[in-house]
Amino acid sequence: MPELPEVETVCRALRPHLLGRRIEAVAVLTARLRHELDAADLRAQVTGRSIEAVRRRGKYLIVALSGGRGLLLHLGMTGAFTVCEPGTPADKHLRVTFTLSDQRSWRFTDPRKFGMLRVCELSSPHADPAELAHKLGPEPLSDAFSAAYLTAGARASTKPIKNLLMEQAFVAGVGNIYASEACFRAGIRPQRRGNRLTRAECARLAAEVKGVLEEAILCGGTTISDFRAPDGSTGRFHVALQVYGRKDQPCLRCGKPHQIQRLVQAGRSSFFCPNCQR
DNA sequence: CTCATGACCTGACGGC
């Protein structure tokens, strides 16, 4: 479910609730998430620590704690965080609860259990966890993700360009929705091989990746079915989607009816307009 | 290296 704009939305919403609070208790209701949780170890590592920073890297959330360690969190497909008043009834899919020093509970719910939660070493409050650093490419909204960077990467790859955009080691945070949307905006078919793109196309694509992510962040992300921000609100960007999920619908750019096509790439749905994308 | 496939899970939806 969550790509960079959704995770950024969650990060911004959580920050004021978590920053400066201390974690008083941890309850693991479901240990079998993406990686098995060691409840006792988790409790030992975080209980009594205070929260010094809440930030995002790619699709990961990093909650820095006092004492040099932090929590590395991933929402998987259906993960969600909420901050609840004491006594709030538990959701059916509640997996982990952190009780905060203001007595509220910070909760992780996740129906499909693809989410991830682990303790990581943080040499400084702003450090990139080492285990992530070598696996994640640049932030797409940073200057490091430039036209030149995308051009060099694309030219060196025979992969379909949409698959390359979704590769977290190439650029961190782009998922299935925004990869399709960025290709549409740039006028490039998702199945085009990276090394067959022109320099102009690469430059356009880099700009459109940034553009679509920035707009989506301003909208609080995209809700297709179940994404919720910590305050329960849905993202508003779904109304701005131009191709994702619009199979057989008219193209919003060229106006041709029944124009948007769906294909499967690397097991994921891609959507494009054969008229507007070359 | 690339790529397709399946596994991990649960739920929603459409067709019959």
Next chain:
DNA sequence: TGCCGTCAGGTCATGA
């Protein structure tokens, strides 16, 4: 109403 197939925003392992 129920059953069944298909699909879902992510990541990872495997084998061709």
